[in-house]
Amino acid sequence: MMQQIYPVTEHPYAYELNKDFQFAAAHYIPHADAGKCQNMHGHTYFTNVTIAGDDLDHTGFLVNFKRIKDLIHKRFDHRMMNEDTKFSDQDAEYFPTTEVVARTIYEIIQEYLNNLPNKPTCVQVYLRETPTSYCIYRPKEKTL
Ligand SMILES: Nc1nc2c(c(=O)[nH]1)N=C([C@H](O)[C@H](O)COP(=O)(O)OP(=O)(O)OP(=O)(O)O)CN2
Numbered sequence: 001m002m003q004q005i006y007p008v009t010e011h012p013y014a015y016e017l018n019k020d021f022q023f024a025a026a027h028y029i030p031h032a033d034a035g036k037c038q039n040m041h042g043h044t045y046f047t048n049v050t051i052a053g054d055d056l057d058h059t060g061f062l063v064n065f066k067r068i069k070d071l072i073h074k075r076f077d078h079r080m081m082n083e084d085t086k087f088s089d090q091d092a093e094y095f096p097t098t099e100v101v102a103r104t105i106y107e108i109i110q111e112y113l114n115n116l117p118n119k120p121t122c123v124q125v126y127l128r129e130t131p132t133s134y135c136i137y138r139p140k141e142k143t144l
């Protein structure tokens with residue numbers, strides 16, 4: 001799955017950086033209508049994060065590739081996602097579905113990027129949960 005070509009998103013920026021990484025995590029979807037997904041199970045998630053901007057930092061980076069991976073991998077790898085404070089069993093907007101996990105990855109990364117002087121922006125998160133299922137999250141406007 002690594003090194004595949006991902007769907008592109010239009011943006012006005014000069015630089016576009018893409019980081020691929022994977023993490024293994026457990027989850028369950030806490031609703032009767034989720035069928036077998038109500039039971040705790042695990043996935044190896046494949047992630048592609050797209051970051052864009054016009055200005056490089058003092059190292060010539062838009063943002064350090066390693067920092068992007070670490071923000072997500074250190075938090076979720078070999079963890080139970082339902083136990084993370086970003087998720088909740090009480091509100092479907094915060095169940096750890098593919099959609100919500102993709103949005104959450106965007107939120108964690110964009111909060112970090114907002115503190116960088118060169119102000120890069122995350123324009124797309126591609127999250128593959130299984131060989132046949134993936135979600136793309138693209139922020140509609142600057143919400144963070
Ligand atoms: N819109 C969503 N639908 C489903 C989600 C989800 O997060 N968002 N999650 C699941 C399950 O948790 C599961 O992880 C994935 O389900 P599925 O693609 O059906 O998995 P299979 O390996 O069984 O797929 P096949 O292609 O049929 O082998 C379900 N739905």
Ligand SMILES: [Zn+2]
Binds near residue numbers: 027037043129
């Ligand atoms: Zn699942």
